[in-house]
Amino acid sequence: TADVAMVGLALGPAAIAGVGYGVPYWTMTFMLGGGIAGGTISLVSQRYGAGCYNDIGRAVKVSVGAALLVTLPLVVVFWTLPEPLIRLIGTGEEAIAYGTRYLRVASLAMPFAALNLIGSRTLIGMDDAWTPMIVRAGGAVVNVAVNAVLIFVFDLGVVGAALGTVLGSVGGVFIFGWGFAKGRLPFIGALPVQIDWALPHWDARDARHLARIATPLALRKVAQNGGQFPLLAIVGLFGPNVVAAFVVALRVRALMNTPGWGFGLASSSLVGQSLGASDERQADDYAHDTLRFTVATYALVGLGVCLVAGPISALFVAEEAVQGTTTALIRAACVSVLLWGVMNGAMGPLRASGDTTWPFYGQILGLFGFALPLAYLGAVTSLGIWGLYGTLFVETAVPAAVIYYRFQTNTWKRISRQHREAAVGNAS
Known part of the structure; x- marks a missing residue:
């Protein structure tokens, strides 16, 4: 979000739109890694709860191998073919040029971003959320500082923003990898696990179990973020200023979603x-308590951002003509993000138990059944910008309803029994 603000202030709405065209490709790969990391936390947390500490490292190494197998081929594609990919969804030659330069460089960060997710999910699965927070927060601070220097001092523009992302991601992987190898980190102390990075790095049984849990999670995340491609193509029909405003609203919503990652994990x-x-009784108590805290937190965050939507939009765009649209879309995102809170809160126990198929169905239904048609209606009828307001809402409301329904049925407890022997029994 900070890099978008810096790029916007330095280069204007066309650069914001260009970065916005590149971000879905980067995010899609990032979310594939996130799906694998979701399987990691299921394996790690259940083994940790069962006391199978010596088998946690094997699950982590299998997850690392899976993440690299998935992300490295995409890096090659995005590095060699950035312009044709940007043109699939982009409009305006200036914005396409910015997006091409951004995607080529940012693609180098993709494998490292996925490995960062696996590192943080491993520790969170063992009751250590403090270390990932320190590592990721430190990386974010460095990223912002590097971006500021590269964009404003060296005048590298969108390339500088992408380089900042690459350097921050590489640094995080180095810290996690070194810490796991040593079993501790300077200034933080001992970690709950020490991993021997020597061969073998693959275990067929763990890989199969990881695939059963992670595949629906990864597909859901790909659908969630892959849907940004046709969505941005439709938003492009409104013109570059609306694209810039919509991209800003999405980034602000993503920032508001930050607490959900913590609660969900x-x-x-x-x-x-x-x-x-x-x-299972304690699991149910944890699930419901976290859901309540999550929704309450999102309500407060959404209300707070809604009240200062105008000043926030001014941080991203200087043109008054764009600020009004940006402010309105940010306020719509504030309503939308409350339903994201429901998703994150109810998704946690489903992910932990391995009940990950229904969330994928809900995401597909919300995107293709509601969000994209509503955006298109706004572009081609008198519904206009209200179609985009509605798109932001239904994009989260529909999957939230599906995920919450599945959570309330308690089917996840039954499914957990089926996965438990595979996750813990194979490790014994």
Whole structure:
């Protein structure tokens, strides 16, 4: 989000739109890694809860191998073919040029971003959320500082923003990898696990179990973020200023979604550990408590951002003509993000138990059944910009309803029993 603001202030709406065209490709790969990391936290938390500490490292190494197998081929594609990919969804030659330069360089960060997710999910699955927070927060601070220097001092523009992302991601992987190898980190102390990075790095049984859990998670995330391609193509029909405003609203919504990552992962960790210990009642208590905290937090965050939507839009765009549209879309995103809170809160126990198929169905339904048609209606009828307001809402409301329904049925507890023997029994 900070890099978008810096690029916008330095180069204007066309650069924001260009970065916005490149971000979905980068994010799609990032989310593939996130799906694998979701399987990692399920394996790690259940083994940790069952006391199978010596087998956690094997699950982590299998996850690392899977992440590299998935992301490295995409790096090659995005490095060699950035312009044709940007043109698939982009409009305006200036914005396409910016997007091409951004995507080529940012693609180098993709494998490292996926490995960062696996590192953080591993620790969170063992009750250590503090270390990932320190590492990721430190990386974010360095990223912002490097971006500022590269964009404003060296005048590298969107390339500088992409380089900052690459350097921050590489640094995070180095810290996680070194810390796991040593079993501790300077200034932080001992980690809950020490991993021997020597061969073998692959275990067929763990890989199969990881695939069963992670594949629906990865597909859901690809659908969620891959949907940005046709969505941005439709938004492009409104013109470059609306594209810039919409991209800003999406980035602000993503920033508001930050607490959900913490709550959702905490739920997955606590629920997974309880399931690993065969204590379903405690797992249920953790699941419901986290859901309530998550929704309450999102309500406060959404209200706060809605009240200052105008000043926030001014941080990203200087043109008054764009600021009004940006402010309105940010306020729509504030309503939308509340439903994202429901998704994150209810998703935690489903992810921990391995019940990951229904969330994928909900994401597909929300995107292709509601969000994209509504955006298109706004572009071609008198509905206009209201179609985009509605798009932001239904994009989260529909999957939230599906995920919450599945959570309330308690089917995830039954499914957890099926996965538990594979996750813990194979490790014994």
